[in-house]
Amino acid sequence: MQKFGYFLVLLLILVSCKEGVQETAIVEESSFGAMANELPKVISVNAKAKAILDGWKDYSMFHQGFERIYTIDTREDLVLVIEDLVEKQKALENSEYPAEFNIPQIKGRQKVVKTYILKTKGDLEYRLNPEVSIKELITAYNALRDQFNVTVNNTLPAELMETDEL
Template sequence: MLSLLLMACKDTPAATADSQGIGWTLDSSELPRKSAVNGKAAAILNKWKEFSMFETTFDRLYTSENREDLILVTEDLVEKQKVLEASVYPSEFDIPQIKGRQKVLKTYILKTKGDLEYRLNPEDSLKEVIQAFNALREQFNVVVNNTLPEDLIKNEKS
């Protein structure tokens, strides 16, 4: 009986450690790739210093190998996102569509941070962060490729 009790106690901490994701490592090959922005959008984004800093930090998600690296990158993303949100947007991108997608991105970054703090596997949250970032990048393309005159759209609403 005593040996059975000792064996049961010995297995429990190992099972708890596995369920908390301590042994988790990031396989960046399973993460979705970043969407490309077209030349017009890239020219505007290259002049937006705060976005460039955010994007540089975002790219580090793909080089993170373990939980500790990911925690550091996620905390840095939260800070860079705050700076980006408070920055002066280029006039072409100072619209609700861009700011809305940025808020969604912020939500998923914070969700990933929460997963890491509670020692949950953040893989699904990371994929959502990348999808939200891709949606933001695709919105940049939509904005610069929009050829309809704004006053035509405004006249339709009246």
């Protein structure tokens, strides 16, 4: 009878531990879906900038890939989206820029976006929480899109900016 009691206690412990592990896995997967809903939104560009960006194929592909961040449900989805963004960012960096956007201000902000893409990729590889990195990535991407707006709305002549004399 005493052996039966030990067996029953051991069985009870094993069953109770097993249920807790399953709940933890479910919570982790659902947290990525909730995180995607709480991310800041991408700012829009004005009509002038949109007309130029629509003709820039590599940027359009990068933007479509970036929008997929808002559809993630699991860690694996995010890994795939970030790997895709790394490839599309490389293609964008090597592409020919439209004349209006072939300026250091745009290229500099694009390098910042690249930095945060790689930071997010590193967080995922080391199994760290990528939420802060993703928010920083979206902030950097919004700064790039805002620079597109500033560039097309700039009414100052380029010669004025290039001269050092007053």
